[in-house]
Amino acid sequence: MAHWLVKSEPAKYAFADLQRDGRTMWDGVRNNAAALHLKAMKVGDAVLYYHSQEGLAVVGVAEVAREAYPDPTDAAGRFVAVDLIPVCALDRPVTLAEMKANPALAGLEMIRQSRLSVSPVRPEEWAEILRMAGG
DNA sequence: GCCAACGTTGGC
DNA sequence: GCCAACGTTGGC
Numbered sequence: 001m002a003h004w005l006v007k008s009e010p011a012k013y014a015f016a017d018l019q020r021d022g023r024t025m026w027d028g029v030r031n032n033a034a035a036l037h038l039k040a041m042k043v044g045d046a047v048l049y050y051h052s053q054e055g056l057a058v059v060g061v062a063e064v065a066r067e068a069y070p071d072p073t074d075a076a077g078r079f080v081a082v083d084l085i086p087v088c089a090l091d092r093p094v095t096l097a098e099m100k101a102n103p104a105l106a107g108l109e110m111i112r113q114s115r116l117s118v119s120p121v122r123p124e125e126w127a128e129i130l131r132m133a134g135g
Numbered sequence: 136g137c138c139a140a141c142g143t144t145g146g147c
Numbered sequence: 148g149c150c151a152a153c154g155t156t157g158g159c
Binding site: 031032033113114115116 | 139140141142
Binding site for chain 3: 007009030031052053056096114115116117
């Protein structure tokens with residue numbers, strides 16, 4: 001099972017919205033690198049949910065419920081969407097500042113390339129972030 | 136609000 | 148095919 005991290009502006013779609021809805025279509029990705037990651041996702045893969053712009057922290061865990069399919073919001077048909085379901089909120093959010101300050105996370109893709117909205121997370125990085133969350 | 140990073144576009 | 152200009156994202 002692979003691990004991922006997705007970003008969302010909480011003002012647009014927060015983790016609480018995903019918990020309320022029970023499931024969401026992760027659409028609107030218009031970046032090729034991010035789209036490649038979406039295409040690599042498998043059902044059951046675990047996904048960290050990060051709040052950008054406001055919060056600046058990983059706040060929850062989600063799971064891939066449907067693998068990549070054509071994004072209905074992309075008229076050109078070049079990009080894909082996946083479906084996500086909520087798993088749990090973190091006991092404590094893990095902030096970007098904390099992650100940047102942790103040498104164990106120096107290689108984290110979302111830190112190395114800050115604009116990438118969908119990025120892979122290594123197993124040891126996943127474990128470290130959950131540890132920081134108090135889980 | 137500013138700016139850095141980075142992807143995309145378009146002229147040549 | 149190169150590269151400058153431009154747009155977008157996202158942290159600060």
